[in-house]
Amino acid sequence: xxxxxxxxxxxxxxLEMSGVDKTFNGDVVALRNMSxxxxxxxxxxLLGPSGCGKSTALRLIAGLSTPSAGRITWSGGKxxxxxxxxxxxxxxxxxxxxxxxVWLPFRLRGQSYASVRDEVLDALRLVGLEKFxxxxxxxxxxxxxxxxxxARAMVTKPRLILMDEPFAALDEITRFRLNNDLLQxxxxxxxxxxxxxxxxxxxxxxxxxxxxxxxxxxxVIEEVQVDAPYPRHxxxxxxxxxxxxxxxxxxxLHQAMEDAA
Amino acid sequence: MTIADNTPLFDAEDLRRQRxxxxxxxGRWLLPIAVMIAMIWLWDRLVVWNEIPHxxxxxxxxxxxxxxxxxxMLFDALLVTLQITMMAxxxxxxxGVGLAVxxxxxxxxxxxxxxxxxxxxxxxxxSIAPLIFIYVxxxxxxxxxxxWLVAFFPILANTTLGLNSADHNLxxxxxxxxxxxxxxxxxxxxxxxxxxxxxxxxxxxxLALIGAVVAEYVAGTGGIGSGLAFRILExxxxxxxxxxxAALILIALTGVVIFAGLSFLSHMLLRKWHESALKRET
Numbered sequence: 001x002x003x004x005x006x007x008x009x010x011x012x013x014x015l016e017m018s019g020v021d022k023t024f025n026g027d028v029v030a031l032r033n034m035s036x037x038x039x040x041x042x043x044x045x046l047l048g049p050s051g052c053g054k055s056t057a058l059r060l061i062a063g064l065s066t067p068s069a070g071r072i073t074w075s076g077g078k079x080x081x082x083x084x085x086x087x088x089x090x091x092x093x094x095x096x097x098x099x100x101x102v103w104l105p106f107r108l109r110g111q112s113y114a115s116v117r118d119e120v121l122d123a124l125r126l127v128g129l130e131k132f133x134x135x136x137x138x139x140x141x142x143x144x145x146x147x148x149x150x151a152r153a154m155v156t157k158p159r160l161i162l163m164d165e166p167f168a169a170l171d172e173i174t175r176f177r178l179n180n181d182l183l184q185x186x187x188x189x190x191x192x193x194x195x196x197x198x199x200x201x202x203x204x205x206x207x208x209x210x211x212x213x214x215x216x217x218x219x220v221i222e223e224v225q226v227d228a229p230y231p232r233h234x235x236x237x238x239x240x241x242x243x244x245x246x247x248x249x250x251x252x253l254h255q256a257m258e259d260a261a
Numbered sequence: 262m263t264i265a266d267n268t269p270l271f272d273a274e275d276l277r278r279q280r281x282x283x284x285x286x287x288g289r290w291l292l293p294i295a296v297m298i299a300m301i302w303l304w305d306r307l308v309v310w311n312e313i314p315h316x317x318x319x320x321x322x323x324x325x326x327x328x329x330x331x332x333x334m335l336f337d338a339l340l341v342t343l344q345i346t347m348m349a350x351x352x353x354x355x356x357g358v359g360l361a362v363x364x365x366x367x368x369x370x371x372x373x374x375x376x377x378x379x380x381x382x383x384x385x386x387x388s389i390a391p392l393i394f395i396y397v398x399x400x401x402x403x404x405x406x407x408x409w410l411v412a413f414f415p416i417l418a419n420t421t422l423g424l425n426s427a428d429h430n431l432x433x434x435x436x437x438x439x440x441x442x443x444x445x446x447x448x449x450x451x452x453x454x455x456x457x458x459x460x461x462x463x464x465x466x467x468l469a470l471i472g473a474v475v476a477e478y479v480a481g482t483g484g485i486g487s488g489l490a491f492r493i494l495e496x497x498x499x500x501x502x503x504x505x506x507a508a509l510i511l512i513a514l515t516g517v518v519i520f521a522g523l524s525f526l527s528h529m530l531l532r533k534w535h536e537s538a539l540k541r542e543t
Binding site for chain 2: 062063064083085087089091093094095096104105107108109136137138
């Protein structure tokens with residue numbers, strides 16, 4: 001049901017970007033005229049070559065920089081609990097244990113560990129790391145660190161989770177596993193995700209909407225709808241539908257590269 | 262193959278590595294001790310063979326005797342020097358860390374004052390010390406200022422570097438979660454700075470001792486309550502060379518103990534998470 005396009009537009013809007021530009025130093029156009037409507041429960045991928053402004057778009061949404069023109073509006077206004085973020089690196093505090101790392105968003109709001117222990121444990125259980133509460137990040141593998149990072153992003157149940165090429169540095173086997181796990185997580189907690197990637201396969205497998213972007217200047221050139229229903233399993237990777245969608249996204253991406261060249 | 266069934270299978274490389282590890286374990290302690298014994302023996306022989314008088318170069322045995330005979334006086338002097346060193350180090354830690362925190366909180370303050378911190382550091386303490394003893398009445402305070410001047414800069418420089426080297430993504434994350442300045446300092450910047458601070462502290466420990474000794478040389482006044490440096494000067498005037506050696510040994514040992522203590526502290530604080538304190542597994 002959640003993937004039926006007619007239902008999608010009926011879901012409440014979380015955030016809308018309209019005509020957003022971002023220029024650096026007056027002449028580098030990182031992003032031109034980007035508009036995007038994010039609905040509750042969406043899984044949107046921003047797909048494009050490097051320099052296409054996908055990370056810039058993410059930073060703008062995160063509020064880490066401000067648009068040169070255009071508007072980003074959160075429906076119902078923006079509050080502290082709107083965002084969870086996963087970076088390309090796990091970005092954990094090496095001096096803190098796994099549990100302390102996941103506690104961080106609560107801690108910064110002044111909530112004691114005891115008062116949110118259940119939430120922290122639930123988040124770690126969801127990513128399969130409930131046995132590693134007291135481990136330090138250095139004791140974990142790359143994939144496990146990324147899971148901790150994901151647990152931290154969703155522990156406060158934010159309205160939107162931003163992911164900036166989170167699996168790019170992992171090996172392919174780990175990456176596939178985490179892709180599957182991420183979809184299971186999404187099914188369980190129904191989060192809304194914007195996912196930046198340069199992998200066509202990853203974007204098709206994960207998302208219900210792919211925003212294909214081009215570089216110089218960074219801009220949106222096409223939106224590809226992925227109408228395959230969730231839950232998607234490993235078999236989806238070998239289906240004809242998947243292959244066709246990959247071809248479409250890939251062609252759009254090539255178009256984007258040619259435009260840029 | 263002639264290996265018995267219950268023998269674990271080590272190949273030649275394994276055996277070589279084990280031998281090297283065993284050698285490392287003992288060699289680390291035995292070799293320096295062997296070198297020291299050889300040097301002392303050579304020193305002793307040189308004095309005997311060349312019939313060098315003890316007021317020029319005493320035999321090691323005589324130095325040891327002097328150390329034991331003069332122990333009450335030398336130990337009192339050691340305590341005085343040690344007290345100045347430790348107080349200077351404590352003030353250097355408070356001043357260095359405090360200044361580093363202020364620098365990282367305000368670009369304005371950093372730009373205004375950092376150059377002067379550098380000037381203080383590069384001006385040799387021996388050249389400022391006489392002035393300090395003119396303006397400062399209390400001898401202890403003068404010694405303390407000199408030792409502090411030498412010791413605080415490595416702490417300031419290292420801590421500033423550490424506070425600024427907090428992971429950029431983590432800083433962004435703190436901003437996204439709306440962390441206050443204080444929270445960012447407490448939960449992110451200070452822990453990031455800890456390894457750098459401890460590195461600076463190890464250097465500062467040695468420098469505080471040097472600062473205390475140099476300042477005592479400059480201050481030059483004796484009597485009750487004077488430190489090891491003064492005892493060395495005094496022994497020099499009286500050509501009591503064995504006592505000079507004994508005091509020198511005490512100063513060197515003190516330096517080693519300070520360094521070892523601070524290294525141990527550093528190891529204890531970092532052993533759980535920092536690269537520097539981890540043993541490589543392969």
